[in-house]
Amino acid sequence: MKNITIEIDGKKITTEEGTNLLQVARDNGIDIPGLCYHKKLTPTGACRLCVVKVENMPGLVMSCTVQVKDGMKVTAFDEETEQNRRHTLSYLLSEHNEAYNASYEDELRPLIRRYKLEKPADRPVKPIWQNIPRIIDDSSPVLTYDSSKCIKCFRCIKACEEVQGKGVLSFADRGISKYIVAGFGEWKNSECDGCGECIQLCPTGAIVEKPFRGKFKIDTVEKKVITTCPYCGVGCQTEVFVKDEKIVRIDGVEGVLPNDGRLCVKGRFGYQYANHKKRLTHPLIKKNGKFVKSSWNEALDLIASKFNEIKLKYGSESLAAYSSAKCSNEENYLLQKFVRLAFGNNNIDYCTRLCHASTVTAMLKQFGDGAGSNSIQDFETTDCLFVIGNNIIETHPITATYVKRGKAEGQKIIVVDPRWTPLVKYADIWLQPKLATDVALLNGLVNIIIENDWVDKDFIANRVENGLQAFDELKAITNKYTPSYTEKITGISQKKLYEAAKMYATAHTAMIATGMGMSQQTVGTNNVFSLINMCLVTGQIGKERCGVNPPRGQNNVQGATDVGASPVNYPGYIPVTNDENRRKIAKLWNVPYENLDPKPGLTTIEIMNAAYDGKIKALYCMGENPVITDPNQNHTIAALEKLYFLVVQDIFETETSFYADVILPAASLFEKDGSVVNSDRRVLRLRKVIDAPGEAKTDWKIIIEVANRMGTDIGNYENAEEIWNEVREAAPILGGVTYQRIEHEGIQWPCPTEDHPGTSTLFLEKFNTPSGKAKIIPVDYQPQSEIATEEFPIIMNSGRMLYHYHSSTLSRKSDILNAYADKSYVIMNPNDAERLGIKDGDEVLVCSPRGNLKTRAMVRDEVLTGEAFMPWHFHESPVNALTRSEMDPQSKIAPFKYSAVRIEKA
Amino acid sequence: MQREMTSELIKEILGKYPGTKDNLIKALHELQETNPLNYISPEIMEKCAAHFRLTKAQVYGVVTYYSMFSIKPRGKYHISLCKSPVCSMMGSENIFRYLEDKYGLLPDHVSDDGLFSLEKSECLGRCGKAPSMMINKDVYTGLTTDKIDEILLNLKSKPGK
């Protein structure tokens, strides 16, 4: 863009050619009024308040609709423009119901004062709003619309369409009686998913949020704190409003990544749990089978003595800990330090093992890094997006806004999913393979790519280990996956396979988003190998807007591994098995290097299996709920029951804490300082918003207390920043990220030094493998060990939904989220339903060889015949009663996506 | 009384139009003309949204913007009588009064027998022979009260659509 100079009211301003005149004026302190304009939206020109005069342009012009040109001379304020503004404003007021409950920022009121229109007698036109039909829609769980407060500025419509990519809102009718409508006039029956972007952008309180409506005044809010959203791995920046130590509102923070003000329904409205009456407020000790309140001293002493006792009696290897993707970097770092020093082993893992372990295993082998290669904005700007096994609209709603915006600009989208997901509505191609046939599918696509010579030979030669020889090895394997063979295994037509292969391979830039559908299988790692092979033969990585991305499910699942909550790696992905590494870490921690166990620890499911086998005797479980999240629930419960000692540290009692010996009350993410890392490797700040309830404490403080009482020094820290600075020393990829640098906006690792800007795209120059090159790892399709039988004829898939989060300990504490979804269901194909005599809405019994549950049938053609799907958030219908703990041998992940079941009418 | 059109018929009509949204208004015209109740029902809007990959509100917004579309059932014979400057100068107000007095027809209401509904319309482009009106697709000009009697009597005695 060219730099130019313009003049507004005699003031010379240098700016870029083509930028918006109103924005330029405002950025330079010239406060031209305007209500329909918002910098996140395309200009509308509806409110007519931003009138100016521009030399050589006839009449009055709206500055929001003018793109600046060099030498432009603008009159923003003179008698004529001000008079017209005042008149327009009085028009608006005549149409507007001025009743104001003070619970939102009203952009109209300051203008009324500015133009001295407070008194009705001073207004040139009389009120007409009482004569216009007043439409009030109060049916949504999250908001209310009142047409008498609405100035018809289009901001809500554009917020929904342009910002969130949903297009749920429109005007109805026309002229003076037009009003905003969702659905056919009832919000609750519309496609609205409650993200509240429209509320955030409404300037006059026509759309207001329901929680706390009228219960507080905006100017009595005590503080507004910016912190990172506690839900999924997008890491949205939120501004949290606090009154009387209660969270009363959450807005998105505009102008910073990753979300630029956007939020989803969980992020904006899912905060009720923090102030929930069921929060744990005191330590609880199980005495005679009942939990009784105890002092911190008693609980901590008990824990320390039991840990020490068990360590002494059964050896160090009998202890393990679960870390948490919902705790900060600092806390995860301290817990791994605690395990390695106090337990003296590497038995620390967490739920990442249950989600992207296979993805990370494959990516580490093939690229040398397990994290997403791109930035969140690339989801908008890449030419082609290949989304496989990832229900991105529901599980990463804000990443999905970038995708939808990209689609509006002509992006091509390929969705690969055995079941319908909302992204299919935006997709150019939807491939619906039979469950667990991904390797065949991807090999089939590679076969087509090779046959049609859409291969990037230069890339392979220069950037892949063993270059064309590796390619030939791959070809030898994929040769047999001809379109007809692939069709036979996957059920996808050859035409569609061809179209998808062509679209991805021949796109100028293409990105992959992969998810649980790929990873949570016994062949999860192979799935990702074959996916990456496709990426490598087409050279769709190593360039801007190209790569492979596994969007993360939890707020700090990326960071927890980055800082070493791993049985195999120290902070920064440094293997524990390497002597040199152990020396470095020992030096940093100021302990003898022999104290560090060189043997990799047990992984999440291995820990549970070892507990079942009596090898693990004590488990320290921080912020995890394995009874719901681990496969094969009956087995998990039996394992927990076998433990000699279980400590659960959480913010609520959970299905797992029921089996604990001691429950420690922890602080929630709203109650602590620290940092997290999101899906695009962005280190983001957590800031304390409210005090923890009762005696609940921040996890890192609890860990130090336990360590001290066990007689192990893991360091003494004044605050989270001190811990973080130690993390920076331990993990070179994070070395340059100081709290000060991420005060305003996050930084993406790798960022080794304080003058390094961070890295938005990985692998531009080289891969992170020892050779610097990527690896093709050919794999063959293997049929599943578990198959549909006469007794268990249907294959059950499982996954998440927008309105709930994991084991739903947090999300089901929200009345709003419950209002959208509070019942479990199983989606089954109409053919199966008919055969089994099941109707939509029927109660059904679902049984697998492991266990059974009751739920409600939802009959939809969203799944293939012979397959079914259930969300796993509902403890009363626990999907993991059905799943098995057989593991992917390479990554130790469990096959949550594939269980043979029987469904019958209950 | 007339019945709602069937789901099959809606689907059949939509099937004739490519699923790009520029065809929405054309499809709405045909759907409304085919609907015995002469209006755009929620089911029609629902199916249009699915067919043209739009949200419900986007369809509703279009339907309620254009005055030819109605979201309320209308008479089998929908009368659009012009009230614009020329026709009103040439006497259309008398005709409105006559329709109300003699036939009980009021704008935006359907007669009890379901046969007639009335709309005050803008200029129909028949100003040379004002006042004028349309009943469904047929144009009537040079209206007088006698002519109205004749037209309505004729329609009442016609067999159903």
Place this chain on the structure above:
Amino acid sequence: MILNDPKIALARAGKINPASIEEFINTGGFESVKKALKMNRGDLLDYAEKSGLKGRGGAGFPTGMKQRFTSSSCQTCENRYVVCNADEGEPGTYKDRFIMESDPFLLIEGMILAAYSINANYAYVYLRGEYYQSIDNIKNAIKLSYENGFLGQNILNSGYNLDMDIYLGGGSYLCGEELTLLESLEGKRGYPRIKPPFPAEKGLWEFPTLVNNVETFSHLPFIVNNGFETYSQTGTAESKGTKIFCVSGNVQKPGIYEFPFGITLRELIFDIAGGMKSDFSFKGALLGGAAGTFVNETLLDTPLAYETLKKEGATLGSGAVIVIDDKTDLKKMLSSILSFFKHESCGKCVPCRIGTTILYDKISSTDFTADDLKFMLAEAEYMAKNSLCPLGQSPVLPVKSFLKWFVL
């Protein structure tokens, strides 16, 4: 003096069967296409420009200039469109309907010429939804033109391709505004777009688009067949060619009349339309419809042309000539106009949405006075300055001229 002048848009009206392509061709139809396809595009653009033809929809923008803009903008754009604005809705106006009902092929012929001149491969007729006969006629004409090789691939072996289709309006006056029309054609609510960009730069689906009125397109075949010199010899200094006038009111012979610009109101009403009906005497006229201007007998001898009327603060607009007589209730007529604007305002911008309501409320109030009219004029002038599109800019025309000729 002018009764024997050549007709251009209505040359065949009433003389041929509008459903018959043979009759059209036998009366010289599509001759201009045959000629044009052999010409180079630049010469064709010159023809339109040098003829002096101006848009007949009401705004009177030079057609040739618009064609040239559209042909030269965005050279990298893969598509270019021609759109016919057949959404006639101006009260008192029915000339486009008349053309489409009596000579639909003429419109197709004109559109082919325009499309070829700007190298567009798609052309659409956006037709008012209530004009059922016109819809049938144009559909039939498009179909027969395809069958006879005047549309489709490789037209008359020239290598030029043009597809044509019809879109329907849904009952919105505003959709006759060119940018709003394009929104509607794309299947959306009829909201005016921000100008610039003009359709010539970014029109339909963001591609360069030429939008012309039915009557305007209907003049192109004559110009190509007879040369721009012949065409520009008719009319006045700045208003070339003929114009269709739609005469309504209590005159002996209300109807459609095509005459060269320059004819006077007196000639039109008293010679052509036969004068007033008995019992009625002439009081004035509303020229151009609702978005037009009132005149009284003072202007009876002013030539009807863009430049002459402009001098008197009047406009010809779409060509509507609504004759007002001594029995006409003038306030009611103005009220009907203001009710029309209120009904047709899309509501997008504040001045128009609220202003049209204020104006109508005011004239509907029982104690209506001359001072109220002055208040209305002030509001209408504010609206004209601040509104987004021509609709909000229009009420000032009837209100101001009403005051000028009938009150002050």
